[in-house]
Amino acid sequence: MAEYPEKLAQMVEDFSEITDRTERAEMLIEIADRFNEVKVPPEIATKPYAEDNHVKFCESDAYVWAVDQPDGSLKYYFDVLNPQGLSAKAMSVILNDALEGETPEEVLKVPHEVVQQIFGREISMGKGQGLMGIIMQMQHEARKRLQKN
Secondary structure (H helix, E strand, O other): OOOOOHHHHHHHHHHHOOOOHHHHHHHHHHHHOOHHHOEOOOOOOOOOOOHHHEOOOOOOOEEEEEEEOOOOOEEEEEEEOOOOOHHHHHHHHHHHHHHOOOOHHHHOOOOOOHHHHHHOOOOOHHHHHHHHHHHHHHHHHHHHHHHHO
């Protein structure tokens, strides 16, 4: 496996063991149910959200914010405006769980193929692009921090 951050590598390994499509879908729905844990609080952003935080290509109308932490890591927050956007919500929770406390350099190591590794090869091209967009938006925020230094 590529040089994934450790927690993300473990999650990808866990998902690789799920061969049943229904079981994978159920697990992703359970993860999406935790979305409120990563949802952007009003002290970070309120609607209407700035276009700078909008995830390109995401049909679920997702947004990503990054807040600098004292240890040099970034704390990410998300919103998904489409109430049916379960995949985008699940991806947001997974990325938060996997990348919380990681440096911007580690966030930049996340390959876009992780979407297929987690959601399965059956994922539609449009949905896959939107989920990759969430990763790209997080990486954009990480790059901005590195360019400041």
